[in-house]
Amino acid sequence: GQQVMQIPQYQHVQEGEDFTTYCNSSTTLSNIQWYKQRPGGHPVFLIQLVKSGEVKKQKRLTFQFGEAKKNSSLHITATQTTDVGTYFCAFHYGGSQGNLIFGKGTKLSVKP
C-alpha cells in the first residue's frame, strides 16, 4: 500500500550542528504531518503541511513540503541536546480524511 520512506534511519550529530530528515513518497500526498517522539515517550504532533512548496518554521525547526507534494523535509538548525528523539513524518491515507500512516522515523542523537 501507500507509504512514505524516511531517510536517514539514524543520525548522530555534535551539538550545534544542523540536522535534516527527509520523507519521500512515490505518490502525491494530500498533506504531511511531522511528529517528535522523545526516548521512552509518545509521539507529539509538530506541524501539518498542506500546500505545494509550503515552508513553515518553528524556532530552529524548518519544515518543507515539495512542489510535487511527494516529499517533505525537517531541518533543525544548531541542534541542542533537547532535540534528541525520533522524528516521524505521516500522511493521511486515502485523502485528507483518511487515517494517519507513519514513516519509520529518523532517530536523532546529539552529542554534547
Next chain:
Amino acid sequence: SQTIHQWPATLVQPVGSPLSLECTVEGTSNPNLYWYRQAAGRGLQLLFYSVGIGQISSEVPQNLSASRPQDRQFILSSKKLLLSDSGFYLCAWKAQGYYGYTFGSGTRLTVV
C-alpha cells in the same frame, strides 16, 4: 481541557494469557480514536480506529481486537497473547476540525 489517559504504563504477561488495555479521552465528544503499535526501534503501525460507539475498523488482521463501549473509551483486547504481540501500544485521538493526533503515554507490553 482535553486529555487522554492510557493504562497501564507497563505490562508483562505470559504467552496465552488475555489482554485488556484501556484508553479514555476527556474534554471532548465524538472523537476519532486509534490504536497504534510500535515495535522496538520501529515505526507506528495502525491497528484499529473508531469513528463512533461500537464502530471499529481493523487495519491489520491479527490476534487482537478492539471495542468502543462508550464515546470516550477505547479498549484493546486479546484472548490469548503471542510473543509477537510484544510492543509499545499507543492510543490516539483526533478532534473534529483539528489536524494532529494526540497520543496517550502508551503501554509497554512484554509477552514472556
